[in-house]
Amino acid sequence: MKPFVHEIRVRWADCDPAKIVYTGNIPMFALEAIEAWWEAHLGADWYRMNIDRDIGTPFVHLSVDFRSPVTPRHLLECSVAPLRIGESSIRFRVIGRQDGTVCFEGEFVEVFVAAQAHQKIPVPAEFRDSLEALVTAAQQGS
Amino acid sequence: MKPFVHEIRVRWADCDPAKIVYTGNIPMFALEAIEAWWEAHLGADWYRMNIDRDIGTPFVHLSVDFRSPVTPRHLLECSVAPLRIGESSIRFRVIGRQDGTVCFEGEFVEVFVAAQAHQKIPVPAEFRDSLEALVTAAQQGS
């Protein structure tokens, strides 16, 4: 299986006076890529999941290594792969590339919560089978 | 020595529909706190360091664990401590608290570069003694 890739058009607004994307915007890009992954694979963006289904997915961890600057000169291709499903969590790896160069890579962990109650819940039954299949497929693809 | 604490007034604009600060804004807050630390201890904000002295300090790593939601109901108190000085890098720990509760904690690594050339450089002589003293003081204070 080919990894899921979310493309971002980096812009002037994203850059700082060093003429590269500001550090703080990189986690934002990776989160956008993860949300695009949700939408592509589960048909669920965070807004609808939260508001229409009362399923929240707050992050409990993120880490990013910055390898090379990101600029508007090339598309930013963010590959997203689910690494592991826990009792009530999911861990992703995101790798951002421009023109074939790895710019950053990171890991991101979300937990499932009842959105209104803000209480941790198990991975919802409606998602578990799909998520486990996606993790398996990602492992075989890597 | 008391740890350096940078206070942030969290706002409506920082929050998402879950009524808490959006995940992607938390690294932004931590970076703001680190820049405030620079300004308070070395008299140098990133803008002046970069543009007036040609010293850049891009980040090569950040990791954050999210412990409890951040909201506008309390001040966000970000304590910043330098953990370690390397040949050309500095590592910080940032802990964000609201009303006595730890909301997030993370580590952040900057490297020094010649800003225009974007080439890694050793920790500038003008900063090294001060930075080492600050690391020692932070270790004794913790």
Added chain:
Amino acid sequence: MKPFVHEIRVRWADCDPAKIVYTGNIPMFALEAIEAWWEAHLGADWYRMNIDRDIGTPFVHLSVDFRSPVTPRHLLECSVAPLRIGESSIRFRVIGRQDGTVCFEGEFVEVFVAAQAHQKIPVPAEFRDSLEALVTAAQQGS
């Protein structure tokens, strides 16, 4: 009466490769100043007003003239004055200055709504007298 002034520490993160604050961040600063005005004069930030009292104040208009670039070299002093109270709206003028120079000026109109229902409502009785007095005071001060 002296005008209300909200101070903002402009940062590296706010600037674009032209080494000045990115255009799109200026309305953000003005909105922050207006929210600070609310908090200082009515004891109500937008988060608490919305969530605790079900009073929303969405904007229906904003206009900004940019006079001079904003940079991190000086504090940004945003003066905020209420210009006019309508049946269900309030209009503000915001002027941003750095080191005595006007950097931008703009007008911003909010309407009151029942937050959950998203229905326009008259200016809430609990605010009307105070708001009218503040408009009068601002007119006499200018």
Added chain:
Amino acid sequence: MKPFVHEIRVRWADCDPAKIVYTGNIPMFALEAIEAWWEAHLGADWYRMNIDRDIGTPFVHLSVDFRSPVTPRHLLECSVAPLRIGESSIRFRVIGRQDGTVCFEGEFVEVFVAAQAHQKIPVPAEFRDSLEALVTAAQQGS
């Protein structure tokens, strides 16, 4: 001529606790649409124009009327039309629609500057003919 339309996928991150896009993000969306217009019609994004050609295009004015909330439930279609070319300026109208409803409309004025010198310049010769033709076409199309 059909108006130029730039599509934006609105996200969870763009929304505030009122479950709609935060006011301050709307000018950001409109600016993104204007930059996309530049790129589509003149082959020039703001980063390359500024850094590679020393042509800056800072904004001197923007105004926005907010007609209807923007949410992640629909694509945001931003139509961009150049209204008028001055001696050294260009004025745009941007209209944002979701699912056929006008959500906001605004006007935005950029001036041309020598980027490094930050000095106003006439509309560059390399752009003037194209820009005038685009204004004429937009007028005939509207």
